[in-house]
Amino acid sequence: FSGSTLWRSAQLLRQDSQCGLEDSGRHDSLVQDMLQELIIAYLIMALQVTFDRLLLEASRATVEANESKQVETTARSLLSRLCDAVLRADANFCLTEPSQGLAAVLLKEAAPNYFEGESFFDLLEVDDKARV
Numbered sequence: 549f550s551g552s553t554l555w556r557s558a559q560l561l562r563q564d565s566q567c568g569l570e571d572s573g574r575h576d577s578l579v580q581d582m583l584q585e586l587i588i589a590y591l592i593m594a595l596q597v598t599f600d601r602l603l604l605e606a607s608r609a610t611v612e613a614n615e616s617k618q619v620e621t622t623a624r625s626l627l628s629r630l631c632d633a634v635l636r637a638d639a640n641f642c643l644t645e646p647s648q649g650l651a652a653v654l655l656k657e658a659a660p661n662y663f664e665g666e667s668f669f670d671l672l673e674v675d676d677k678a679r680v
Contacts, residue, residue: 641668 627634633649643650646662654671669677 635668637668642666643668 624634628649631649633647633653635647635650636644638644643663643666646660646664648658648662650671651658651662663671669680672680
């Protein structure tokens with residue numbers, strides 16, 4: 549998009565109308581060029597607005613993710629001071645990270661993965677499973 553091209557086309561149209569020239573081919577060509585320039589300018593502005601909105605949404609998502617991570621870290625720190633074991637499980641109640649605290653509570657020998665990947669329900673006694 550060139551503003552000077554659009555400006556030149558407008559000046560030529562003005563000269564043609566002032567001189568009373570009847571060259572409709574030149575006039576139509578200039579009008580068509582101006583319309584093309586305007587359409588291109590509009591498309592560029594629309595793309596810029598869309599890009600700005602996407603960038604703003606991505607920035608907000610990043611800030612929210614950072615805040616969420618900070619809240620999780622704070623909660624885990626507090627829980628680790630208050631509880632003997634802090635567990636993280638997925639939707640199927642499988643432990644997603646090792647837990648030395650759980651090994652200590654269950655009086656189990658230390659293992660490299662400390663119950664990572666095991667179902668929480670498999671760690672319960674039979675009587676406790678019925679209650680859960």
